[in-house]
Amino acid sequence: MSEHRQYAPVTLPLGGGISRADDHTFLQDLIRTLDTTHPAPDRLAASFLAHFGSAGMALSAHVGGLDEVAGRETALPPLLAVAREAALRLYRARVRRTDVLAGRAGLEAYLQACMGHEVIEQFRVLFLDEGFHLLADELMGTGTVNHSPVYPREIMRRALALGARLLVLAHNHPAGQPEPSPADIEMTLRIAQIGRIMQVTVHDHIIVGNGRTHSFREAGLLI
Structure with missing residues (x-):
């Protein structure tokens, strides 16, 4: 036995x-x-x-x-x-139940778990209501080791369909360093500009890499 x-x-x-x-x-x-x-x-x-x-x-x-x-x-x-x-799934359930940005450490841990070890770039969007509650977390693009295609109008079309008022953008840097490239900054500001026209606010863009994260809002790149 x-x-x-x-x-x-x-x-x-x-x-x-x-x-x-x-x-x-x-x-x-x-x-x-x-x-x-x-x-x-x-x-x-x-x-x-x-x-x-x-x-x-x-x-x-x-x-x-x-x-x-x-x-x-x-x-x-x-x-x-x-x-x-x-x-x-547990992370996602926790994020969905709470004010997403009140549990910032949990949100960043969730994004690390989702994207931290991906070998190609992924671009995902967290769609939030006016109370910062999660409506949807969707993968909006995958690409190569250093680029993922992003289509701002598709993001806004999805936001309007969900009734989202705020967005948290997120993507990973497979090479490791989470600091944004000039292309990352240009793309983020373009999405934010289109969002203002549509009355949808890009609250933050979080880059994941090498066990660390970079917040556009905390860096003063989004106001």
Whole structure:
């Protein structure tokens, strides 16, 4: 008769105040839960933290990136991808229930989880009502390693269809640095200009890269 081991319930990280020790414990328990025969969950958890920096960034990584750390002989990477999707759904539910911008740290953690380890650029838009509540979070463009096509009129058409009054734009920089390029700034100001005509405000544009974010509003690029 095989031994049946009991583990504490796994709690998916939702960002904010999580220490490295907490991340290690979480990853170790998650590995044990997903692969009960893994010989060294403690060592693998440490390897994930060393490589990705946090449990959240490990969960947001692609299967290929996880394979590099975990090895191809284990079924963990695709199982961790399922855990990632569960975490994203929890993030999305939390963001949808609250004033999006009141929980700024949670919003940035959500965007990191969605886009932080993407190897091509993605451009997504969070459509908000006048109370800063999320109406929709939609991927509006994907592209190459350093460009994603953006169509301002399509964004505004969707905003009007949803009855959105505010927008938070977001895209990732796969190369790592989140600082905006001149093209990023020009595109953002163009969307904001069209939005003013349509009475839709671009509240912020957040760039995700290398575990960090860059806010256009905080940088004074949007007023």
